[in-house]
Amino acid sequence: MTALWRKLFKQGLPAGFDGVLDRDEAVIAHAPVRGGGFLVATSLGLWLPGPRRVGWHLISKATWGGSALVVVEATEDDEAGHAVLLTDLPSQRFVLEEPGKVPEVVHTRVTASFKSKHHIGDAWYLQRKVPGKGGVTLQVRPDPGADLNAVRDIAADVAAKMKDLKPSQ
Numbered sequence: 001m002t003a004l005w006r007k008l009f010k011q012g013l014p015a016g017f018d019g020v021l022d023r024d025e026a027v028i029a030h031a032p033v034r035g036g037g038f039l040v041a042t043s044l045g046l047w048l049p050g051p052r053r054v055g056w057h058l059i060s061k062a063t064w065g066g067s068a069l070v071v072v073e074a075t076e077d078d079e080a081g082h083a084v085l086l087t088d089l090p091s092q093r094f095v096l097e098e099p100g101k102v103p104e105v106v107h108t109r110v111t112a113s114f115k116s117k118h119h120i121g122d123a124w125y126l127q128r129k130v131p132g133k134g135g136v137t138l139q140v141r142p143d144p145g146a147d148l149n150a151v152r153d154i155a156a157d158v159a160a161k162m163k164d165l166k167p168s169q
Contacts, residue, residue: 014038019051022132028109031102034095039069041105044131046071048092056113057128057137060088064103068095071106074141081156082163083138085148122146125158138162 013021014030017038021027030040037049045055046062054073061072070093078085096102115127115136123146126139140155142148 013040017047017051019047019053029101029105031096031099034097039094039096039102039106041102041109046106046109049094055131056109057130057139058086059106059110059113060086060141061091062106062110064099064107067097067099068093069099069103069106070094074139078152080140080152080159082159083140083155085152085155086139086141088141121151121154123151123155125155127162 013027014032017030017040019040021042022044024043026043028041028043030038032038033049035049037051038047039049040047040051042053045053046059047053048071054071058074058076059071060074061070063070070091072091073089074086075089076084077087113128113130115129117124117126119125122143124141124143126141127136128139129135130137138155138159140151142151
């Protein structure tokens, strides 16, 4: 039934994709990229040409315009207590001649990963779901020029308070 479902809804991997999915990773949508490779949206993230998967929780922004999907990926640079400090990488542009459901799926998945976002002082404080992990993770993206030591201290305090607020299991 799964093979039939994938065939009917084009949810299998595209021919020529050479990435290796995790055992429980499900393909949701895919599209060929002009110049070669594929964007493959799965339950765990977005596979970029190369191939390389970026978890939904590490996509800061994705916009669709014309025939191109522009993706801003973040890297986890440091930790502050139970918080993760992020830095955005330069945007990447992928031209999709047959986008199918990829833009819609990417928008839905990235948006759904955010549980809350607030700009406080010199940083964005984001609570996000991480695929394959329960609960939420506090991510902190400092503004350019922010005092990183101050942001780290505040992030560690916020993360500790969040952890204290979680119900006992």
